[in-house]
Amino acid sequence: MATEEMQRPLEAEQPLRTTERGAEGVYVAPQWKLMYWRFRKHKMAVASVFVLAVCYLTVLFCEFVAPYDPEVFSTRYTLAPPTRIHIRDTDGNFRLPFVYGMKRDRDPVTLRPTFVEDTSVIHPIKLFVQGSPYKLWGIIPSNLHLFGIETAPEEQMLFLVGADRLGRDLFSRIVYGARISLTIGLVGVLLSLIFGIILGGVSGYYGGMVDNVVQRIIEFVRSIPAIPLWMGLSAALPPNWPVVWVYFGITVILSLISWTGLARVVRGRFLALREEDFVLAARLVGSSEMRIILRHMVPSFLSYIIATLTLAIPGMILAETGLSFIGLGLRAPAISWGVLLQEAQNLRSVALAPWVLSPGLAVVISILAFNFVGDGLRDAADPYSR
Amino acid sequence: MLQYILRRVLLMIPTLFVISLISFAIIQLPPGDFLSSYVAQLRAQGENIDAAQIAILEEQYGLNQPIYVQYWKWMRGILLRGDWGRSFEWNKPVSELIWDRLGVTMLISVLTILLSWAIAIPAGVYAATHQYSFLDYLMSFISFVGLGTPSFLVALIFMWVMLSVFGVNISGLYSPEFVSAPWSIAKFLNMLSHIWLPVVILAVDNTAGVIRTLRANLLDELNKPYVETARAKGVRETTLIWKYPVRVALNPFFSTVGWTLAALVSGETLVSVVLSYQTSGPMLLRALTSQDMYLAGSFILLLSTLTVIGTLISDILLAWADPRIRMEG
Numbered sequence: 001m002a003t004e005e006m007q008r009p010l011e012a013e014q015p016l017r018t019t020e021r022g023a024e025g026v027y028v029a030p031q032w033k034l035m036y037w038r039f040r041k042h043k044m045a046v047a048s049v050f051v052l053a054v055c056y057l058t059v060l061f062c063e064f065v066a067p068y069d070p071e072v073f074s075t076r077y078t079l080a081p082p083t084r085i086h087i088r089d090t091d092g093n094f095r096l097p098f099v100y101g102m103k104r105d106r107d108p109v110t111l112r113p114t115f116v117e118d119t120s121v122i123h124p125i126k127l128f129v130q131g132s133p134y135k136l137w138g139i140i141p142s143n144l145h146l147f148g149i150e151t152a153p154e155e156q157m158l159f160l161v162g163a164d165r166l167g168r169d170l171f172s173r174i175v176y177g178a179r180i181s182l183t184i185g186l187v188g189v190l191l192s193l194i195f196g197i198i199l200g201g202v203s204g205y206y207g208g209m210v211d212n213v214v215q216r217i218i219e220f221v222r223s224i225p226a227i228p229l230w231m232g233l234s235a236a237l238p239p240n241w242p243v244v245w246v247y248f249g250i251t252v253i254l255s256l257i258s259w260t261g262l263a264r265v266v267r268g269r270f271l272a273l274r275e276e277d278f279v280l281a282a283r284l285v286g287s288s289e290m291r292i293i294l295r296h297m298v299p300s301f302l303s304y305i306i307a308t309l310t311l312a313i314p315g316m317i318l319a320e321t322g323l324s325f326i327g328l329g330l331r332a333p334a335i336s337w338g339v340l341l342q343e344a345q346n347l348r349s350v351a352l353a354p355w356v357l358s359p360g361l362a363v364v365i366s367i368l369a370f371n372f373v374g375d376g377l378r379d380a381a382d383p384y385s386r
Numbered sequence: 387m388l389q390y391i392l393r394r395v396l397l398m399i400p401t402l403f404v405i406s407l408i409s410f411a412i413i414q415l416p417p418g419d420f421l422s423s424y425v426a427q428l429r430a431q432g433e434n435i436d437a438a439q440i441a442i443l444e445e446q447y448g449l450n451q452p453i454y455v456q457y458w459k460w461m462r463g464i465l466l467r468g469d470w471g472r473s474f475e476w477n478k479p480v481s482e483l484i485w486d487r488l489g490v491t492m493l494i495s496v497l498t499i500l501l502s503w504a505i506a507i508p509a510g511v512y513a514a515t516h517q518y519s520f521l522d523y524l525m526s527f528i529s530f531v532g533l534g535t536p537s538f539l540v541a542l543i544f545m546w547v548m549l550s551v552f553g554v555n556i557s558g559l560y561s562p563e564f565v566s567a568p569w570s571i572a573k574f575l576n577m578l579s580h581i582w583l584p585v586v587i588l589a590v591d592n593t594a595g596v597i598r599t600l601r602a603n604l605l606d607e608l609n610k611p612y613v614e615t616a617r618a619k620g621v622r623e624t625t626l627i628w629k630y631p632v633r634v635a636l637n638p639f640f641s642t643v644g645w646t647l648a649a650l651v652s653g654e655t656l657v658s659v660v661l662s663y664q665t666s667g668p669m670l671l672r673a674l675t676s677q678d679m680y681l682a683g684s685f686i687l688l689l690s691t692l693t694v695i696g697t698l699i700s701d702i703l704l705a706w707a708d709p710r711i712r713m714e715g
């Protein structure tokens with residue numbers, strides 16, 4: 001326990017030492033700077049920010065990052081394993097990363113297709129290769145891809161994580177799937193933010209009867225098991241809706257429940273801040289209620305809200321994945337991680353081609369990254385604490 | 387105390403009413419109904435079905451009446467006769483289909499709560515009292531991975547590992563010979579020998595959360611003056627930790643046991659779909675996709691009701707344990 005007490009002041013002093021401006025820096029630093037200093041100490045959170053940045057850049061430029069068109073299929077590559085990347089050829093010489101040609105064979109006993117490397121053909125992996133044409137954001141035509149091999153897909157394809165049942169490149173599909181899976185969380189959280197701030201704010205600011213009613217509603221919503229409710233609601237989305245509609249339908253359904261968590265945080269903060277001296281002071285000098293809320297109260301709990309929002313995103317991503325996985329969310333022509341995982345429902349294909357589980361890895365990585373960032377933000381949210 | 391319980395029970399009535407409304411609304415939402423798809427199916431099979439027959443079927447299922455009448459009839463049946471309506475697809479009363487499945491779902495959920503507490507409470511206390519130790523970091527890491535991995539994915543990986551390493555297919559709640567057998571002690575034992583799997587999978591998720599929250603709560607408590615006082619008076623460290631701060635730090639868990647239950651029922655639904663367990667999840671999914679409205683509605687209604695009752699019980703327990711709550715409430 002004694003060591004605990006010793007550690008705390010030391011920890012708090014760290015930002016002092018990390019600034020060039022010296023000890024006084026910490027007293028005059030604006031709040032966002034204090035938060036930045038505190039956040040920087042959470043190493044996992046900082047690393048996760050980079051992970052998320054890469055993820056969202058991928059979302060933005062998925063046509064460019066994906067080496068192939070996610071819809072192009074070929075029976076030749078059915079459940080082809082990940083292509084092995086070599087840096088050493090058969091003569092023992094080191095060279096830039098390359099793959100060997102792939103020959104398709106059949107197992108004489110099980111008649112199952114097998115893939116063997118043909119070491120006489122070498123395809124070097126290059127950056128910025130010309131490949132299948134696409135339209136970036138549906139507007140800018142191009143055929144440049146971040147990486148790939150320059151061989152036509154009919155001859156040889158590069159499968160970073162393998163191919164799916166129809167011989168489509170799984171990596172390209174995961175990259176395209178990120179566009180739906182990673183944005184659905186953001187849009188959903190935005191919607192629940194609107195619900196949460198309005199209801200939580202009203203509840204916390206006015207208190208009394210209003211507070212009671214909103215609290216009952218929140219308790220009620222939270223006591224209903226979410227998945228059965230989501231299942232029921234998303235089963236109600238007409239199956240002939242276009243993908244974009246279903247996408248927004250699902251986000252609305254998800255935020256119908258998740259606003260409650262946010263509303264509780266906002267309410268708690270409002271209740272605490274209402275009693276603060278600076279709010280009383282603002283009231284005494286005759287500020288309007290709107291001004292007190294927007295100018296004085298919101299800035300002081302904004303950081304908490306951002307932290308809570310970040311922690312709410314993974315839940316949304318999980319929910320979408322789960323719903324699409326059981327077939328009640330987005331459906332096949334749409335590509336999301338949940339849709340891709342549907343293929344893993346068939347135990348036989350998992351046993352035959354374990355890489356169909358790889359979209360799950362993408363889910364886990366992005367959820368962990370959001371959790372770490374959220375954790376770091378929550379710790380940093382109140383730079384004056386401890 | 388009695389007054390408190392009575393008030394809480396009375397408060398439950400409007401809640402249950404709203405739940406029943408929502409459940410009914412959900413099953414009315416999908417365009418079309420079971421009958422129209424059933425008729426379409428019959429027609430596709432080349433059977434001749436005329437308008438009169440459809441009208442008879444509609445009459446039989448009560449589908450030609452206004453929605454509020456349908457709701458009223460459904461509710462009256464449940465409240466007065468315990469009649470939950472009829473499943474179109476199974477052509478059986480809903481009540482014959484759901485109870486044992488719901489029972490298994492609830493059994494899994496309760497076992498999961500118990501298991502995850504049994505693991506998480508000692509682990510969380512250790513992590514808090516030995517902050518920044520190797521085991522603390524290890525547990526933080528494990529719980530983060532647990533939080534990040536959706537339970538249905540854990541179930542998938544579990545099945546794959548079991549199949550590829552041990553060559554065992556672990557799907558199914560009962561061994562084949564028991565699936566359609568009536569309930570017996572042998573069937574129950576058979577179920578118990580399978581049920582540990584979803585319990586462990588769900589517990590991974592839940593344990594992670596409990597460890598993290600307990601660690602944070604306990605760290606706050608450990609710095610309070612009363613702990614110092616007790617230590618100064620010479621109370622043994624183990625007794626001290628477990629008797630005072632742990633009890634305070636555990637309070638939030640008992641008060642949110644209802645939400646935990648709701649979350650577990652949710653998770654169980656997905657896990658059971660993956661493992662094709664004969665619990666409420668897969669049947670609800672099937673009922674929803676085939677628009678078997680009374681079956682789906684009854685499941686949603688009952689699952690929600692059970693979690694509301696769970697919350698009530700936990701509230702009562704909490705009020706019993708902590709007098710401050712029954713004074714305020």
